[in-house]
Amino acid sequence: MAKTSKAKAEAAGRLRIRWVRSAIAQPIGIRQTIRGLGLHRLHEVVERPDTPAIRGMIHKVRHLVEVTTGTEQ
Secondary structure (H helix, E strand, O other), X not given: OOHHHHHHHHHHOEEEEEEOOOXXXXXXXXXXXXXXXXXXXXXXXXXXXXXXXXXXXXXXXXOOEEEEEOOOO
16 A cells, blocks of 8 residues: 555544534633543644544534544645
């Protein structure tokens, strides 16, 4: 398998998560989920693997984040 194909396969299984709304006045569980995703500052972008656990965390904070696949910009 060529390196480019492998990179594309890895990127397809990745999610880019951008924190867009503040967690002020949110319950502690929501704030902990934001930190658990690896987000520390507003408008920060992190890349995480596309797993059911990460999808569940995103679902919990879906009103605070934007999500794109690894191949989109």
